[in-house]
Amino acid sequence: MKTLLTIVILIFILTLPFINALEEEGIIYGSVYTLVNDERTPINALISIYENNTLIKKSYVESDGTYNIKLKPGAYTLKIEKKGYISKQAFIILKPNLKLEVNFELEEYKNPYEVTLFIKGLSLNNYPEINIDGLFQGYALNKTVYLFKDGSAHVLSLSEITEENERYIIKDDPLVKINSSKTIQFNYTKQFYVYSFSFPNLTGWYDENSIITLEAVKTIEFLNETRLVFNYWILNEKIINENPIVIKVNSSLKLDANYERQYLLQVYSSKAEAYGGGWYKEGCEAKVSLSKLEVDELAFKYKFKGWKGDVESVNSTLTLLMDSPKKLYAEWEAKAPIEANVNPIYTAIISISILICVARFLSGIFIKLKIPEVLGELFAGIILSPYAFGGLKIAGIQLIELNEYVLAFAEIGAILLLFIAGLEVSFAQFKATGFESAIIGALGVVIPFFTGTYVTLILGFSWHSSLIVGATLTATSIAITMKALEEIGKLTSIEGNLMINSAVIDDVLGLIVLTIVISIVSSGTVPSILNLILILLKAILFWFLLMMIVVFIAPRFISIAARWEAKGTVEAVSTAICFGSAVSAASIGLSPIVGSYAAGMALAESHVIAKIKDYIDKLSMIFAPIFFAVIGAQFNIKALTINSIFITLILLAIAVLSKLIGCGLPAIALLKNSRQGLRVGLGMVSRGEVGLIIAGIGITSGLITQDLYAAIITTVILTTIITPITLKRSYS
Secondary structure, rough: HHHHHHHHHHHHHHHHHHHHHHOOOOEEEEEEEEEEOOOOEOOEEEEEEEEEOOEEEEEEOOOOOEEEEEOOEEEEEEEEEOOEEOEEEEEEEEEOOEEEOOOOOOEEEOOEEEEEEEEEEEOOOOOEEEEEEEEEEEEEEEEEEEOOOOOOOEEEEOOEEEEEEEEEEEEOEEEEEEOOOEEEEEEEEEEEEEEEEEOOOEEEEEEEEEEEEEEEOEEEEEOOOOEEEEEEEEEEEEEEOOOOOOEEOOOOEEEEEEEEEEEEEEEEEEEEEEEEOOOOOOOOEEEEOOOOOEEEEOOOOEEEEEEOOOOEEOOOOOOEOOOOOOEEEEEEEEEEOOOOOOOHHHHHHHHHHHHHHHHHHHHHHHHHOOOOOHHHHHHHHHHHOOOOHOOOOOOOOOOOOHHHHHHHHHHHHHHHHHHHHHOOHHHHEEEEEEEEHHHHHHHHHHHHHHHHHHHHHHHOOOOHHHHHHHHHHOEOOOHHHHHHHHHOOOOOOOHHHHHHHHHHHHHHHHHHHHHHHHHHHHHHHHHHHHHHHHHHHHHHHHHHHHHHHHHHHHHHHHHHHHHOOOHHHHHHHHOOOHHHHHHHHHHHHHHHHEEEEEEEEOOOOOOOHHHHHHHHHHHHHHHHHHHHHHHEEEEHEEEEEEEHHHHHHHHHHHHHHHHHHHHHHHHHHOOOOHHHHHHHHOOOOOOOHHHHHHHHHHHHOOOOOOHHHHHHHHHHHHHHHHHHHHHHHHHH
């Protein structure tokens, strides 16, 4: 048994080389034919195979013209012969286990013409594929002669040769048409592949010994106070400090440009000089300081209070890790020679008095210049802003201070403005345009929200910031639109009614969006579809319920008051209804102005409407200018930078276009009048109190940057300026 096993092992060892040889053998196969009426006809031709000019095999093809020959890996010449036909030959290179197909088309031997092939530019052992009339005919050898039938035409081509990171190509046309005897020369050019990770990118093939001159962009600026600064080149893992770099290509190369990321530190101080601002390498430390901590200016001594912005600190000298762009503002506290401790109510009275006087004065000038008077009131607020002339202090008292009492007066102004708007639209008129108003109001929220969110994400802001921006662009400022319509006498027009009603629905939905956005950013998760629907239905239900109650109760109270003989009873009751409705709306999570608008609609058909209008108009003469002036006063021109101006322009474009598309186009379709529909779109462009509230929530909660906040406030101000102008021109 052991002897038998030994014999089997010996046989296996002895036959193993032959088995391996069989496994490594390649196969050449194909067919031999001639063309008769453009159809292939098999030819029983003789195939001779030569290795180093030595005949090693000879056989005829099969009856169907096919052949199949096994050979060891190597280089061979195949010769195909048939009496009466032009012989063909092909040089082939057979690799292990390769199946190579070579088909031969034989032509009749009739005065054949010769084509001699010359190949230049190839190194040894590099053979291109040759194709004749699209058929692979092996590999081309220099000075090979080919015979073709007299009168026949053929197309001959050579392939390029590619091996890893180098190749040989024919720069001229590799396809040559032949129909007579000639000598053809193919000139090859050697190329190397260059891997480039630079800017601009130069990855590609380059001729041997060609020269590349490449200059790196020294500084690449980004929009968010970030830049890349060129350091050096890396050529095949070797550092080269030259720029531009000149390279001679004589092998495959890997080329990379090394850049250093830098962040901008912006330091602002209105009093003493601030040090430390500038560009810093990512990860390094920056030191910020001031030249003085106390500054004497006029009758005041200003003392450094602390740093505000991306970093907050009471220390005058800071060391910051530069892991992102940063912006710091030095806050200064004024110390008057005589300290003045004034009750906030008195500062509010001073601020309100100045705002009313300047607002009425400028609105009068604007009326004479045939500019909407609301712009005069807004402009008064801008120039009297705490960030402008309103920031001046006299005897330690700031000229204009937007404290809670001033803001309360402004809120009263907005409530009265919407009450006046409601007095112009009866509940019957509201129902008549209810469907159209709902469509326009809903689209006027949805399209600006998603457009604003998407574009802000594209600009590179976080999704929290993007949601806040989208929310600020939803709600139309009803007060601005109403005031503009009232000035041009179009408040009761078809499109005027539609604008105000749509703006009310717009405002309700805008506050719903605010509720949803705050829920998302505070929890970090998106509420379920069911919760979103519940929030939406709850807000709409509350508003309709409030409106129904007010419409039912308010006229009855006014009727009772009208029968009362005491002077001013109607005025007092109408005031109570106005502010009571506003408070009711606020208590259920809606804007107070939505409630006052519903109260106005409820009293629109009262028989004492003239008395109510006369009284409310007089009240609004005091409170309305404060509202518009306060909107203007929240504009901080000092916070504007190149970056925030760029963002402002984009947000302004979104604010205008999204309302024109979301409100203007549906209005055109519903009213079947392009001019009236366009007016509705223009009237809905203005943003106001809701947008400012949302922006305020965003900045106080740290969800948006100072740049983005400045851009939002500027956009709101600009839309309030644009709307009255464009609306007035649309009626001219």
